[in-house]
Amino acid sequence: MGAEQNDAGPTWPVLRVADWTDTRDTVHMWTQIVGKIRMVHAPLVNHWWQVTLYVSPRGLTTSTIPYGSGAFEIEFDFVAHRLEVRSSDGGTGGLALRPMSVAEFYAETMAVLRRLGVEAPIRPVPNEVDPAVPFPDDHAHASYDGEAAGLFWRQLLQADRLISEFRSRFVGKVSPVHFFWGAMDLACTRFSGRPAPPHPGGAPNCGDWVMVEGYSHELSSCGFWPGGGEEGAFYAYAYPEPDGFSDYPVEAEGAAFSPEFQQFLLPYEAARTADDPDRVVRGFLQSTYEAAAELGKWDRAALEVDPGRWLDRMR
Structure with a gap:
């Protein structure tokens, strides 16, 4: 009974909310930053379907985001613990996922995009949370397990x-x-x-x-x-x-x-x-x-x- 096992670990893993709340809340803010980057470049689709992320074989991805005459993608790789950015012009960049504040993640992500020639003028404030601390000012959420x-x-x-x-x-x-x-x-x-x-x-x-x-x-x-x-x-x-x-x-x-x-x-x-x-x-x-x-x-x-x-x- 319980979690089925395979070579990569439990198919139905045990993860108590109380054991990762700080990491969960930090990752939540990180996904808001990446989601807002997708939102500013994707055309509106009914019910906000253009803003979402998708489960990938390694984590969560934006899928293809249109940009000019090309495209880019951002993926949270929870296997290698990296944020990866890939562009249709062959450019790649990223950063290690590690214990760091939302403010630091925001600054590093935007720097990666700038190096790849991608502008992302997002509204840097989270939604559906209270209080909504602007990303550049959020030094409280800084956990990553x-x-x-x-x-x-x-x-x-x-x-x-x-x-x-x-x-x-x-x-x-x-x-x-x-x-x-x-x-x-x-x-x-x-x-x-x-x-x-x-x-x-x-x-x-x-x-x-x-x-x-x-x-x-x-x-x-x-x-x-x-x-x-x-x-x-x-x-x-x-x-x-x-x-x-x-x-x-x-x-x-x-x-x-x-x-x-x-x-x-x-x-x-x-x-x-x-x-x-x-x-x-x-x-x-x-x-x-x-x-x-x-x-x-x-x-x-x-x-x-x-x-x-x-x-x-x-x-």
Whole structure:
């Protein structure tokens, strides 16, 4: 029972939030800096999909960022513990990920970009946190435990794998599986196709208009967040929340609706210690989606699909 092992380490690693909070909060600010660099150069996509990061085989990446007639990419490599910057003109640069302040990381990252000829005039203040200390002034967040960062990336690998599989069953409008640096969570969102009432906002240090764009259409969202449990948590919510949503029977042992966070939470440790973690997470993702779709009267027949429909012809 518990974490499956392979040559690279535990597939479902143990990482207590309390054991890496300082590193988590520092890395959170680092990802905000990199995410904002992507945001200033990428054209707006509905629901802010252009600002996110993605799980990569070594960490988290911006993917391709357009710049002039070329492009560049920034990747957090949590295997070699480096920030790597690669440009389409062949230029490369980077810096070692190590214990250093947000102010130092900000200055070094911007210096790397300047050496590669990339301008990145970001607003150097974090979002969705309180207090929002400007990056050049943040000397308090300065921790980096490389082992913990690597374990977090391995948590993200499992979440990305299972949520991507879940995503494949939906033929309607659905987001990529992507990492939002505002709240530091991996997310995937399905949409019914109907507009939603304007979101009231309320996220700290984030304009209400940001939330109005993000929640402009009726949705069911799921993801993984390194909080909400002793080792993080899978989550699921609906907007607008249909009547009866919080009481819907969720098919995942250990999952429950959190009145504090207004969403269903499945503690990561409940999945990790299960005889079949994949089955538990799949049940959580599917049943919480069904809570939104059934109670919200989505046209499920038109929106859902069998991801194996072409397998016989593909072989």
